[in-house]
Amino acid sequence: MTTEATTTDRDAFTESWLDWYRAQEARLAAPHGFLAITGLHWLDDRPQRFPDAPGTWRTGPEGVVVDLDDGEELVVDGTPVRGAHHFGVIPERGGVDAVWKDAVIEVARRGGHDIVRPRHPDAPLRTAFTGTPAYSPDPRWAVTGRYIPFDTPRPTTVGAAVEGLEHVYDAPGRVEFELDGRPLSLTAFPGRGGRLMVLFTDATSGVTTYAANRSLTLEPPAADGTVVLDFNRAANLPCAYTDLATCPLPPAENRLPVAIEAGQKIPRERGGS
Structure with missing residues (x-):
């Protein structure tokens, strides 16, 4: 691959991420967001x-x-x-x-x-909203994994941003992947339109990213289970900005022991920069 082609691919990757980021911010800051x-x-x-x-x-x-x-x-x-x-x-x-x-x-x-x-x-x-800090997009954080469906969906109870509140999701399966050669997995919850949604924390949580949770939407898996996890699109949930949200917390198994230095960071409303 030529340097010109590589640069073009990187520019396209960045522009696609910017489109996603702008859409996230627009929904959050909408008149009734x-x-x-x-x-x-x-x-x-x-x-x-x-x-x-x-x-x-x-x-x-x-x-x-x-x-x-x-x-x-x-x-x-x-x-x-x-x-x-x-x-x-x-x-x-x-x-x-x-x-x-x-x-x-x-x-x-x-x-x-x-x-x-x-x-x-x-x-x-x-x-007063001025935007959400985020890591610069980097293709290394877009990794290919494999979706492993459970025999039957597993009711999974998780906590919430509101103390004492619980949410229950029917988890359809898990996603297995590797980062820097380290095998990892995430329990997935149903998303919209056949997509999957994973809630997770990692070693950056409470340091550069919001402590309680981040969310990642995955496109529907291919027929062989192949799925892409683009952690550049790891998004804050509303509870990262306001105490008036009831967001779910990740299941215990979704606490990743690695630093995902990608996606949205701690909002300025919570002291981020």
């Missing part, structure tokens, strides 16, 4: 009002209900609602976005609990 969250409110059968959302909220066997006062209105699925509105039973990791003025009121279920999580475009965390 995770940086716009102003509260994490846990519902029970007691009626509660919150300073950053309209109405009085409660939940029970029939699901989430909000009672809106006179003059208060939400827009749910394009339809204005007033008075009492029943959101019904929300599935785990599911949610409904209700519009209130220029805000979105997220009604969701996480770890077996119903929550209300308002998102306001003028949230200080969002308006």
Whole structure:
């Protein structure tokens, strides 16, 4: 391969990474993205009002209900609602976005609990955001591995950024790979569109990268199980930026004993640079 061809390949690799990075940042800092969250409110059968959302909220066997006062209105699925509105039973990791003025009121279920999580475009965390530090992309961190499916998906319970909360995923398999000749593996969780998602920590966690977790999305494995792990795209989860997130933690076996000096670093909001 000529030097010119090598340079062209490296430039294309870097440009592809920049496209990914910009998309990550755009989703995070969108008007109603995770940086716009102003509260994490846990519902029970007691009626509660919150300073950053309209109405009085409660939940029970029939699901989430909000009672809106006179003059208060939400827009749910394009339809204005007033008075009492029943959101019904929300599935785990599911949610409904209700519009209130220029805000979105997220009604969701996480770890077996119903929550209300308002998102306001003028949230200080969002308006002060200046971007996420990251390692420079390097092709050496894009490695080929092999996906090994389990005979049946394995229910896997993991902790969460919120103390006492747990998440359960049906892990379909694990991914085996090598770094610098060292065999490693990661338990994979289901992603969207046939993709896989792995949560992990490594020797950089708490040093240059966020201590609790990072996430890596893998494209669907090939027929022979071949899959690429591009650690340059190791991404922070929302809990890296805000305490108002319920992100899952990696399973114990996904704590890698090597330093993955690639991907996103500790956010400036947590003291990163």
